Amino acid sequence: MNDIAFILIVFFLVCASVEPEDGRSQVIPRSEKNEDQQTSQSTEVGLTPAIVTIDGTPYQLGEFQPRIRQILSRKKTEAERVVVLKSQADVPYQHWIAMTEIIERAGGIVTLLIEEEQTIQIN
């Protein structure tokens, strides 16, 4: 009985310790490079929980995929295919992952545009 209990415990432990690792790899260019790339003709995508903007034009979530594919299909070089992603602070990770997946499938290279808060003290 002891042996059976022992083997059962080991079995359950092995089952419990298997953590999920499947997912999607993403190459985010280093921030030093971003500045050079942003000066070229990159596309800017704005992300909010409800709508997506491409270069300032708003699109419903359903319209985004065909539009970004169309835009990126015209881009020839890697630098042109850089998509600068600017997310609102309240965009959930699930939504962000879905949108970046669409951009990458369309051939885009995602870079992030993160706003930094600065406090300026005026005397």
Added chain:
Amino acid sequence: MILRRKTIEATVPSMAMGDIAFLLLIFIVLLARARDESHLVWQPATGTELVKPVNKNASVVIDKQNVAYLNGRPVQLENLAAELKPLLGNLPAGSRTVLFKVHKDVIAEFFEPAIEAVSKAGGELHHVLEPAPNPSAPR
């Protein structure tokens, strides 16, 4: 009259061995759990065409409470890049994978700085996701 000397057998009580093994096992498990991430509460976002990471050098988790962890240890987002750099060392490109496990409802305010930190440290992101449910599957 011949008196035979009493022989005393020294045996290991076999019944107790199971209990000892059981306690040892619990002890080892507790030690191991203190080092891994299984105690962190996070639910992966969904994705399609998922792949296994080629290698893994570090793991960043942002749990349900928006708290960031590096290899199971709480870390401030401001210090994440600095703490990741020694873990990645001088590994060549393609071998600098950082597992990125974020709870699906965490907002950009918390996960984007973490992505930036991984990028700054020269890490290669691997978003850990779960397969999206197949809409054509029977319910």
